[in-house]
Amino acid sequence: MKRVERAHNVADLRLLARSRLPRPIFDYIDGGADDEVSLRRNVTAFKDYELVPDVLNDVSDVRTETTIFGQPSRWPLMLSPTGLTRMFHGHAELAVARAAARHGLLYSLSTMGTTRLEDLAQAFARPKVFQIYIFKDRGLTAEFVARCREAGFHGLALTVDTPVAGNRERDRVSGLSLPPKLTLRSMFSFALHPSWSIPALTGSKFDLANVSHKVDALAAGPMSLFDYIGGQFDRSVSWRDVEWLAREWNGPLAIKGVMTPEDAHRSIASGATGVMISNHGGRQLDGAPAPIDQIAAVRDTVGDAPDVICDGGIRRGSDVVKALALGATACSIGRPYLYGLAAAGETGVDHLLTLMRQEFERTLMLAGINDIAALSRRHVRHRPRGSALHR
Ligand SMILES: Cc1cc2nc3c(=O)[nH]c(=O)nc-3n(C[C@H](O)[C@H](O)[C@H](O)COP(=O)(O)O)c2cc1C
Numbered sequence: 515m516k517r518v519e520r521a522h523n524v525a526d527l528r529l530l531a532r533s534r535l536p537r538p539i540f541d542y543i544d545g546g547a548d549d550e551v552s553l554r555r556n557v558t559a560f561k562d563y564e565l566v567p568d569v570l571n572d573v574s575d576v577r578t579e580t581t582i583f584g585q586p587s588r589w590p591l592m593l594s595p596t597g598l599t600r601m602f603h604g605h606a607e608l609a610v611a612r613a614a615a616r617h618g619l620l621y622s623l624s625t626m627g628t629t630r631l632e633d634l635a636q637a638f639a640r641p642k643v644f645q646i647y648i649f650k651d652r653g654l655t656a657e658f659v660a661r662c663r664e665a666g667f668h669g670l671a672l673t674v675d676t677p678v679a680g681n682r683e684r685d686r687v688s689g690l691s692l693p694p695k696l697t698l699r700s701m702f703s704f705a706l707h708p709s710w711s712i713p714a715l716t717g718s719k720f721d722l723a724n725v726s727h728k729v730d731a732l733a734a735g736p737m738s739l740f741d742y743i744g745g746q747f748d749r750s751v752s753w754r755d756v757e758w759l760a761r762e763w764n765g766p767l768a769i770k771g772v773m774t775p776e777d778a779h780r781s782i783a784s785g786a787t788g789v790m791i792s793n794h795g796g797r798q799l800d801g802a803p804a805p806i807d808q809i810a811a812v813r814d815t816v817g818d819a820p821d822v823i824c825d826g827g828i829r830r831g832s833d834v835v836k837a838l839a840l841g842a843t844a845c846s847i848g849r850p851y852l853y854g855l856a857a858a859g860e861t862g863v864d865h866l867l868t869l870m871r872q873e874f875e876r877t878l879m880l881a882g883i884n885d886i887a888a889l890s891r892r893h894v895r896h897r898p899r900g901s902a903l904h905r
Contacts (some may be wrong), residue, residue: 523895831873
């Protein structure tokens, strides 16, 4: 049995990832902003909900298929956009997308990805979403819209929780540089992980594949790609820009980073077809609420039609059941699949998705649910804070 197959859950895969990656790289995945309160709370908040089961319901056949971004999904899970994926494994986004395709799930590619969106689209026939930003250069955003349409992407997720970069102190302590370089500080950790370091430092060029042409085009003296893209984040973005993007794209569009019912309502009124309730996995505004706690109010405000996707803190299949019972269309995961990827490439992501799917189905059966459409709020109960066992 391979080492990765002995991982029984996300926590085991996380430990495997930690052993395989140099510490600065692991911390880049694992860490959050400031005191990491939201990072922890995203996960522990799920434990404050009890699942209230039905019994004797004939669960010999469980229906889990759903639609997200207007596209079919085998069960209500999707893979969130994560930047810089080549840093975690040489096969990068393609390995993740292939595993997602095998499991019948939607994959989302980050603007900050290390694979060109056209290359991903060619390799991956399944439904896919592109994560977009509204940049200072609106022309660059419009260019992405056109490229996504041309390449056959099915949806866009507009990330709105990054007017400035979050304060990730683990990255400061570890001295992580982007792209990763051998600094004196990180040398020790890189040297201890040659199976990661040698291919990473000698292999194919590490860059932000979707925007690198911009810097070539600018022929911009000393301006590096990372400086260029860092300078593109626009603090003045507002709802008017969402209306503009919705018109430009004219297709399934989710606003990623919405936390309140009011902003969810505004998103739909501005032309979006859904929201991703998200605090960026606790990497931006520390102290923001856990996504799971916001689902019910958001659903009650936007009504039945829009996609309401719970993004952040999902570590068990049972977490997905809780989110659906509260009113989510689906859940989305970031770190869990990155741990799988870092642990064992495509096999690791595959293993993670198998584990989570098994947990999801088992939980449904134990809760007496034979069709996800039958899940409702009476299947979950919120326990007073602090009464759950927090791991
Ligand atoms: C290493 C890493 C990189 C990320 N990069 C992006 C990104 O480029 N764009 C984006 O919208 N979100 C990004 N995210 C946030 C994820 O899309 C998602 O919101 C978050 O990981 C969900 O929380 P979880 O990790 O607890 O599942 C990133 C998250 C991680 C862990």
